[in-house]
Amino acid sequence: MAEKRLKIWYDGEADYLEVIFDQRDGYFRETDYDQVMEKVDMQGNVLGFSVLKLSALGKSPLEVAL
Helix, strand or coil: CCCCCCEEEEECCCCEEEEECCCCCCEEEECCCCCEEEEECCCCCEEEEEEECHHHHCCCCCCCCC
């Protein structure tokens, strides 16, 4: 079985988190939550997500449907 790799990137200055599940071509689109974008391929399959202003979330969990 092929090993799955997860790419996680955080920019502290921009307070931006990006998590990519699959390293394929795609684009980011809006979700129902302003701070969260999802990365999808041309068929709409989710490849990852990003969160802006991550520190503003505090200790409350954020639940978003992707």
